[in-house]
Amino acid sequence: MNGMRSKNLQRHGLLILLSVVMMYPVLWWISAAFKSNEEMSSPSLIPATASFVNFIEGWSAVPGYSFTHFYTNTFILIAGVLFTTLISCSMVAFGFSRLDFPLRSFWFAIVLMTVMLPNQITLVPQYAMFNGFGWVNTYLPFIVPHSLAGGIGGSFFIFLLVQFIRGIPSELDEAAKMDGCSWFGIYFRIIMPLLKPPLVTVAIYCFLWNWDDFLGHLIYINAVDKYTVGLALRMMIDTSSTAPWGQLFAMSLVSVLPSVLIFFLAQRHIVEGVATSGLKG
DSSP: OOHHHHHHHHHHHHHHHHHHHHHHHHHHHHHHHOOOOOGGGGGOOOOOOOSSHHHHHHHHSSSTTOOOHHHHHHHHHHHHHHHHHHHHHHHHHHHHHHHOTTHHHHHHHHHHHHGOHHHHHHHHHHHHHHHHOOOSSSSSSHHHHHHOSSSHHHHHHHHHHHHHHHHHHHHHHHHHHHHOOHHHIIIIIIIIIHHHHHHHHHHHHHHHHTTTTTTHHHOOOGGGGOOOOHHHHHHHHTTOSSHHHHHHHHHHHHHHHHHHHHHHHHHHHHHHHHHHHHTTO
């Protein structure tokens, strides 16, 4: 018994040590947000004089704008993407789950195949198409594809919702039909209220993935007035020959807080949504 306990202590001690080593860059990044530029070369995790100056100055570091403006842009973009994703993906999933139309299995297989399609393959033709539409330097290249159940994660969201809807008894549909409910009425009045767990999961993933979509924002957004938080951080390096590293670390730390908070606060909903959808396949 003592030998087993000793082995467990050694394993836990090794895991703790490895965790500290892996977390060191993150801890140094958090510490650097409170350091002056002169201290950046120091490997110490504890700043000599901790200060919030980097946060205060960094918030208005971009000439003519503050990060309040960039956060507002980002939340407007994410709100449009979230709303269109929840509506379009749930409607498509309802169609694949409940409606009987020609080649339904074939089209569902095509949707699943797009999950394996790398984004780099469609990047150039998408840009050419959106540029032809005059959508470059607007938020339409992000909102319109999501309104058609596309965009980042669209196929995965459809699959997730289809698995859940298939587990809902079809007797509910029959009862609604007998009461004179149309297919849209069944979707809106019966299915949507029952989709809360997977829809919360879809909303969380959609928020996290689109918040971190730096490449997409970089390609389609050109005007500073429409910049998101990620593009504003990049501009902080470009605006001066000597980058204000303290301010940059401070603002980058603030920029990840929404994603971190949502992930930890909604972790239970993520697990429940994925697990429930998988079990009801």
